[in-house]
Amino acid sequence: MNLPQLFSKYQFGPNELKNRFLMAPMTRSRTSQPGDVPNTLMAEYYAQRASAGIIITEATQVSLQGMGYAKTPGIYSPEQIEGWKLTTQAVHQAGSTIFLQLWHVGRVGSAQVNGLQPLAPSAITAQKTNVYIFDGAPNGDATFVPVDEPKAMTQADIDQAIAEFVQGAKNAIAAGFDGVEIHAANGYLIDQFLRSNSNQRTDAYGGSQENRIRFLMETTTAVAQAIGKEKTGVRLSPFISFKDMNDPEILETIALAAAQLNKLDIAYIHLSEADWDDAPQIPMDFRIQLRNDFKNTIIATGNKTPEEGEQLLAAQLVDLIGFGRNFLTNPDYPQRLLQDAPLNPISDTHTLFGGGSSRGYTDYPFWEQPA
Numbered sequence: 001m002n003l004p005q006l007f008s009k010y011q012f013g014p015n016e017l018k019n020r021f022l023m024a025p026m027t028r029s030r031t032s033q034p035g036d037v038p039n040t041l042m043a044e045y046y047a048q049r050a051s052a053g054i055i056i057t058e059a060t061q062v063s064l065q066g067m068g069y070a071k072t073p074g075i076y077s078p079e080q081i082e083g084w085k086l087t088t089q090a091v092h093q094a095g096s097t098i099f100l101q102l103w104h105v106g107r108v109g110s111a112q113v114n115g116l117q118p119l120a121p122s123a124i125t126a127q128k129t130n131v132y133i134f135d136g137a138p139n140g141d142a143t144f145v146p147v148d149e150p151k152a153m154t155q156a157d158i159d160q161a162i163a164e165f166v167q168g169a170k171n172a173i174a175a176g177f178d179g180v181e182i183h184a185a186n187g188y189l190i191d192q193f194l195r196s197n198s199n200q201r202t203d204a205y206g207g208s209q210e211n212r213i214r215f216l217m218e219t220t221t222a223v224a225q226a227i228g229k230e231k232t233g234v235r236l237s238p239f240i241s242f243k244d245m246n247d248p249e250i251l252e253t254i255a256l257a258a259a260q261l262n263k264l265d266i267a268y269i270h271l272s273e274a275d276w277d278d279a280p281q282i283p284m285d286f287r288i289q290l291r292n293d294f295k296n297t298i299i300a301t302g303n304k305t306p307e308e309g310e311q312l313l314a315a316q317l318v319d320l321i322g323f324g325r326n327f328l329t330n331p332d333y334p335q336r337l338l339q340d341a342p343l344n345p346i347s348d349t350h351t352l353f354g355g356g357s358s359r360g361y362t363d364y365p366f367w368e369q370p371a
């Protein structure tokens with residue numbers, strides 16, 4: 001396959017990326033216990049995928065409170081910082097760039113996971129939303145449980161959450177990451193503040209669109225001040241409504257946020273455009289408006305084909321293309337495309353969120369030319 005755009009270099013702040021492929025953040029639940037600590041297996045998995053110009057790690061909780069699923073990694077304890085050093089060293093040695101995704105799940109939580117009542121902008125339980133635990137099911141399978149009713153955050157809770165994002169960002173830099181991605185997408189805490197259905201606050205964080213973006217802006221401002229704006233990115237999901245996040249105003253709210261984020265001059269906006277099998281058509285005028293409103297790097301991820309990636313790059317509407325599942329199953333995804341090699345399918349969906357083993361994780365084979 002001839003993919004001149006995807007295989008072109010890109011100057012990304014201080015980092016020269018060897019291509020425009022981005023490995024999208026993917027939760028895999030392989031940490032060591034106790035303490036949700038990143039380990040050598042995870043370092044091996046990420047280093048295998050260093051064919052991507054840049055990797056964004058799986059979502060990583062900034063505190064125990066911010067954790068929503070079993071065995072996801074944290075970035076708040078000394079052990080976690082040490083554990084992540086294994087990954088950053090391995091990925092850098094293998095020749096790629098890596099950002100850590102900073103995560104607070106907000107209301108998408110259960111005391112069965114972390115022993116705590118979830119926090120949220122308002123005390124509104126997400127309907128039809130589950131998290132998972134590992135409770136000894138056969139094959140180490142995850143068991144899904146409904147989320148608990150959240151507690152509405154006080155001002156002190158909001159200040160605390162922002163401080164956790166800041167500390168998480170500093171810890172990520174200490175662990176050797178090239179930067180951080182603030183997870184403001186996919187129905188988690190910051191996204192819950194953005195949307196009118198999950199945010200019914202009557203203080204300065206709710207009501208108008210200006211108020212609903214306040215938590216995102218304060219968090220991003222504080223993180224950028226702490227580690228540098230060129231090391232700070234934000235993920236947003238204007239077209240996603242799962243986890244009970246349907247808000248008719250979200251496109252406008254996100255457009256407003258993008259213009260404000262541009263003033264902060266942060267490194268990038270990463271759009272989470274589609275989940276798994278849905279394929280929303282992203283209106284061209286949204287892409288053009290975003291390009292006009294936000295001057296730094298724009299990333300598009302979600303059910304992208306290489307051909308669509310080429311078109312978006314050639315039209316200069318985005319700068320990097322994210323691929324999730326294709327990198328999960330093909331550590332050498334870019335090379336496979338170059339050689340028109342077949343792609344590995346997902347070997348077993350039970351291993352996506354997988355409890356600890358290398359099966360369905362580091363055992364996806366690299367392509368070998370048939371003799």
Ligand SMILES: Cc1cc2nc3c(=O)[nH]c(=O)nc-3n(C[C@H](O)[C@H](O)[C@H](O)COP(=O)(O)O)c2cc1C
Pocket residue numbers: 024025026027028057058059101183185186235272273274275276301302303304322323324325326352353
């Ligand atoms: C197993 C799995 C775990 C995921 N975990 C995360 C995550 O931790 N953070 C996030 O922002 N998106 C997460 N996503 C969404 C992906 O980043 C991506 O947006 C999605 O898979 C669509 O891209 P794709 O069609 O190329 O796979 C996950 C996706 C998968 C398949």
